[in-house]
Amino acid sequence: MDNAHNAPTPPSRAEFHQANQARAQVDAQRLLAAKAELGGRWLSWVAAELYTLKPAAYVQMVRRELERLSR
Incomplete structure (x- = not known):
């Protein structure tokens, strides 16, 4: 039996965005709060913190939020 057909479909980009x-x-x-310190x-x-995220x-998404919050 082919397991590829039984694998769940990944969420759409919109679903991923909404969920996260x-x-x-x-x-x-959290990242921006550490800037002053x-x-x-x-x-x-x-950069190191972002590297650990997956x-x-x-x-x-986090980078876009950082940019938005930094304006």
């Missing part, structure tokens, strides 16, 4: 938006906002706020080390620290689509 609140968590991405929390992560972005870390000063000049903040950017490299954020999947790539989620990392992009």
Whole structure:
């Protein structure tokens, strides 16, 4: 029997976004909150933190939230 046909379909991009938006906002706020404390080390620290997040689509969501919150 072919298991490929039984595998669940991955969520659509919109479903993924909706399911993870609140968590991405929390992560972005957490990262931004450390900016004052870390000063000049903040950017490299954020890069390292983002590197630990998965999947790539989620990392992009957090980056967009960071950008939005930084305006």
